[in-house]
Amino acid sequence: MKLWQKDKASLKEVEKFTVGKDQEMDLYLARFDVLGSLAHITMLESIGLLKSDELSVLSSELKRIYKRIEEGNFIVEEGIEDIHSQVELELTKKLGDIGKKIHSGRSRNDQVLVDIKLYLRYEIEEIVAEVKNLFDLLVQQSEKYKDYLLPGYTHFQLAMPSSFGLWFGAYAESLIDDLVTLHGAYQVVNKNPLGSAAGYGSSFPINRKLTTELLGFSTLNYNVVYAQMGRGKTERIVASSLSNIAGTLSKLSMDACLFLNQNFGFISFPEELTTGSSIMPHKKNPDVFELIRGRCNQLMALPNDIALVISNLPSGYHREMQLLKELLFPAIQHLKHCLRMSQLMLSNISIKDNILHDEKYKFLFSVEEVNKLVVAGMPFRDAYKKVGMDIERGFFKSDTHLNHTHQGSIGNLCLPEISALMNATIDGFRFNDYKEAIKRLLV
Incomplete structure (x- = not known):
């Protein structure tokens, strides 16, 4: 039919x-x-x-x-x-x-438009919930491991002391900005295209404000031509916001793969969460993180995939727009799965203590020694030169005690402030507004 x-x-x-x-x-x-x-x-x-x-x-x-x-x-x-x-x-x-x-009074064009927007609205709420679950876990682990130090790197070279409190907390705060962009996408999604028909309206005296209210949309796509032009644009905007979350998960997964490597040995996981080798009995492979990394890298390419389908199309409906479903819908499910698997892995992580007691990490504390000299009255450039010369001559000695107190530092993670930012961001979605409307519609 x-x-x-x-x-x-x-x-x-x-x-x-x-x-x-x-x-x-x-x-x-x-x-x-x-x-x-x-x-x-x-x-x-x-x-x-x-x-x-x-x-x-x-x-x-x-x-x-x-x-x-x-x-x-x-x-x-x-x-x-x-x-x-x-x-x-x-x-x-x-x-x-x-x-x-x-x-009567509608086309398959505006019918699929409204279906997609209702679907994306629902899925955005699902993703926000999964992101919040991961966020809460990261904050919890940040507090738990705030005193566990690890090396910080720049240019992938030893740089300065960091901590697992900072590491977990950094990814928690990253997710807030990811949801800020997702909220922008949600505002685009939460507009009603129904009543635009084939893209040019209808001669029936339809009441578009009524369907907007009934479906819990925040407002209309008023111009009927633009409502149709939103097909593809909406998907690309949503994909872009999802790619930000994917980018956070990909980077976290890369860190986890490195930290699990025996040359680092900072973290470990139960055997049932890793995989082995068919010929090397000692192997504990981070396959879950590798697949999260790979899947999320695919998700970061999604906005470009969508853009290439819709680029250079004139206004009005075109059949290739149906291909966007095949790109976006499964990708949403993949992202939710990656978020859940990240939670599973990080809730079972073990952290090595006293990592920086190893002699090979002693130069991580060079900046601490420079700062001590500056506090004692020496100009920074002279202090920098003195510590550098001590390192070259083999005279460098360091104190591994740290006293970082400023906001967002090792000694002051600001986790309550970060959590407040996340809660305010989520509150801005106002999901209950549409859920109450749908509940009334189904009575």
């Missing part, structure tokens, strides 16, 4: 090629397609295009379909082009001509 078909069917090869993976990808959108239809028919009844009894039976049947989707008992049947066709087919089979009325 095709919503656009009249009296002639497409050649099977054309049909197969153009449908592509839409049946599979549209299962991600299934429940959101139903929500969009519930709002749309409520609006149609308000402007006289549906009778109240027709609205009642359509709503009841759509809610039954929604329940089946939630229970995992819904499929897009073989030969059915997409989720929109499947839902309308089921309504028509059950309700006859009444089922055919739900498409």
Whole structure:
């Protein structure tokens, strides 16, 4: 079944090629397609295009379909082009001509637009929750291991003392900025495109503000041409924000792979969280972190992949936009999986104590010795030169005691302040606003 078909069917090869993976990808959108239809028919009844009894039976049947989707008992049947066709087919089979009325005043173009925005809104909330879980773990580990020192590097050369408190806390704070950018994407997502139809509006007196309220959107995409132009742009913006989270996870994973290496030996994990070698019995490979790193590197390429699909397209709808589902939808699931696996690994990490007692790390404290001389009254450049000459002549001796007190330093991690920033960022999403609207729609 095709919503656009009249009296002639497409050649099977054309049909197969153009449908592509839409049946599979549209299962991600299934429940959101139903929500969009519930709002749309409520609006149609308000402007006289549906009778109240027709609205009642359509709503009841759509809610039954929604329940089946939630229970995992819904499929897009073989030969059915997409989720929109499947839902309308089921309504028509059950309700006859009444089922055919739900498409008045809209197109598959704005139908898929609203489905995608509802889906992305839901997934952004899911990702925020997973990021918060990882953030909380990082803050907890930062506090737990705040006194465990490790080498800091610049140019991958020994530089200055760091700590696992700083290391865990750095990635916690990085996630805050990642969510700041995700909030920007959320604001783009949380605008209603429904009612733009094929991209040029409708001659029906539809009430777009009503569907905006019913679906819990913060506002409209007002201009109907721009609403359609948002297809692709929205996905790219979301992908860009997701790539920031992926970048944080990739860097963390690279650190973990290095720190687990025997030449570093800073951390370890239980054997059940690492893998072995088929011929080397001593191996404990960080496969989880390597796969997180690789998957997240793929995610960082996602905005460019999307941009290359939509670049140089004129305004209006174009069929290659359906390919964006195949790029973005699975990527979202991969990112959530990476976030969960990062939590599993870091909650089972073991940290080596007294790492910097090793003689090879003594020059890490050279800046500390320079600073002591400066505090005693020596000009910085003279102090720098003296300590440098002591190192060259083999006279350098260091005290491993550290006294860093400024905000964000080894001795003052500012974890409460960092946690407050994260909570304020998450509060800015106001997820409950849309969730209350959806709850009312499903009553």
